[in-house]
Amino acid sequence: MRFAIAFVLCVGCAIDRAGTGDPIDFEDGAPLVDSSVAIDSAAEDTFREDVLVETEADTATPDSAAPDTAKPDTAAPDTGPPDTGPADTGPLDTGTPDTAPPDPLYLECESGTLVGGMALIADAAASNGQYANVPSTSMPWSVGTGAPPVRVELPVTLPAGTWYVWVRMYTRGGDSDAMYVGFEGGPLRRFYTVDWNKFIWVGAEGGGAGARLEFTLATAGPRKLYVGVGDPGTGCDRVALTRTATWTPP
Numbered sequence: 001m002r003f004a005i006a007f008v009l010c011v012g013c014a015i016d017r018a019g020t021g022d023p024i025d026f027e028d029g030a031p032l033v034d035s036s037v038a039i040d041s042a043a044e045d046t047f048r049e050d051v052l053v054e055t056e057a058d059t060a061t062p063d064s065a066a067p068d069t070a071k072p073d074t075a076a077p078d079t080g081p082p083d084t085g086p087a088d089t090g091p092l093d094t095g096t097p098d099t100a101p102p103d104p105l106y107l108e109c110e111s112g113t114l115v116g117g118m119a120l121i122a123d124a125a126a127s128n129g130q131y132a133n134v135p136s137t138s139m140p141w142s143v144g145t146g147a148p149p150v151r152v153e154l155p156v157t158l159p160a161g162t163w164y165v166w167v168r169m170y171t172r173g174g175d176s177d178a179m180y181v182g183f184e185g186g187p188l189r190r191f192y193t194v195d196w197n198k199f200i201w202v203g204a205e206g207g208g209a210g211a212r213l214e215f216t217l218a219t220a221g222p223r224k225l226y227v228g229v230g231d232p233g234t235g236c237d238r239v240a241l242t243r244t245a246t247w248t249p250p
């Protein structure tokens with residue numbers, strides 16, 4: 001049957017006659033198709049499927065890699081004793097920091113050392129909810145040198161140079177509105193405000209309109225900043241230190 005199909009498929013093709021090189025002229029010869037031969041269509045389909053199956057067979061190279069023969073990890077877990085070496089007991093580094101502190105540098109007055117009866121008062125309007133207060137029973141003080149007898153001492157480590165100090169203070173009237181500020185061993189400056197009964201930033205003498213609360217440090221390093229009594233009943237809430245003369249607290 002495949003012969004019959006192949007024969008049919010060749011109808012119309014040029015066939016070499018007896019190797020002469022001349023194609024058969026179908027018009028002057030007997031018909032090459034025998035109409036009496038019936039073509040089995042089912043067989044033709046089978047033939048085509050056979051051809052396709054043979055053409056599209058899987059020709060991929062099989063995987064010939066060697067199987068994985070590595071051994072599993074059977075090492076024992078680390079059961080050695082913990083490190084019991086001595087702790088570092090060397091002296092603390094007290095050198096000058098390599099980097100300058102933030103500018104402005106804020107200090108909460110209640111975080112310092114209270115001296116001479118300076119007392120803490122809780123107040124929701126205060127920065128950090130507290131401030132250091134000179135008791136109303138304290139004596140007024142206007143010596144202006146050394147250290148205010150009622151004070152808070154705030155430790156700071158600063159580079160040398162000129163520093164401008166702002167104090168967020170609390171006052172209660174004309175006889176209760178002045179304080180002193182200065183670094184340990186240096187000059188003190190008296191400052192006040194006439195804007196009483198509130199927290200207010202003050203950065204200059206003379207009711208906030210005089211000379212700046214300005215200090216020049218000849219050397220760098222740790223030191224104490226004093227804020228203390230001028231008048232009784234005055235409070236120190238927060239301090240800001242800056243090297244920028246034009247800076248003002250927000």
Ligand SMILES: [Ca+2]
Pocket residue numbers: 108109110126127128129130131236237238
């Ligand atoms: Ca405070």
